[in-house]
Amino acid sequence: MSPGAGGEPDGGRRAVLKLGIGALGLGLAAVPAAPAIGYLLFPSGSKGGEAAFLPAGKRSALAGATPVRVDLYADKVDAWNKTPDVKLGSCWVLERDGALHAFSTVCPHLGCAVDFDAEAQKFKCPCHRSAFGLDGSVEAGPSPRPLDSLEIKEQDGLVAIRLVRYRQGVADKEPV
Known part of the structure; x- marks a missing residue:
């Protein structure tokens, strides 16, 4: 049986590559999303001078x-x-x-x-x-x-x- 013809070693590599690429894509999407969410939620934690x-x-x-x-x-x-x-x-x-x-x-x-x-x-x-x-x-x-x-x-x-x-x-x- 040759590699890549549906054998076990080749299928495992593809699954790991798919997971890695998916994780990388999620990480890249989170980079601009985190500050945007923080910007929109900023006033929710602010008391505007009270307790100062x-x-x-x-x-x-x-x-x-x-x-x-x-x-x-x-x-x-x-x-x-x-x-x-x-x-x-x-x-x-x-x-x-x-x-x-x-x-x-x-x-x-x-x-x-x-x-x-x-x-x-x-x-x-x-x-x-x-x-x-x-x-x-x-x-x-x-x-x-x-x-x-x-x-x-x-x-x-x-x-x-x-x-x-x-x-x-x-x-x-x-x-x-």
């Missing part, structure tokens, strides 16, 4: 025992657009014992906006009458936990705050 330190202002403007409401802005970027200075949220900043403290303006109960009552010297939620002390502790109402504190970074007289959103209505501080 965002500029809040000069330390001198935030110092003092009276809380200052600070709006936090960042650029929002998706796959095709960049929108500058989008408001992501707000926080209350005050100085206690020489250090700055920041609290979310979102009530931990149901997510209403918490305001500062200067006369009562308390943070108050208008929705369900939760009240919080200057240290963020619950003083009245149905809130399951204190106001959510936010991380602060100071450098060269400037203050930056890490904006994080937390789950409402639960006793533990769980990032969303």
Whole structure:
């Protein structure tokens, strides 16, 4: 029997060659497909500045025992657009014992906006009458936990705050 006339050794080589050429073709097709898929899916993992330190202002403007409401802005970027200075949220900043403290303006109960009552010297939620002390502790109402504190970074007289959103209505501080 001569090689190539349907014998076993020749048929095995053809199968290996077919598999090799198929694998090579698949690899070549994946080269342009991988970045294209990444480009199309880019915005799905982006939070657009949330959980990053965002500029809040000069330390001198935030110092003092009276809380200052600070709006936090960042650029929002998706796959095709960049929108500058989008408001992501707000926080209350005050100085206690020489250090700055920041609290979310979102009530931990149901997510209403918490305001500062200067006369009562308390943070108050208008929705369900939760009240919080200057240290963020619950003083009245149905809130399951204190106001959510936010991380602060100071450098060269400037203050930056890490904006994080937390789950409402639960006793533990769980990032969303």
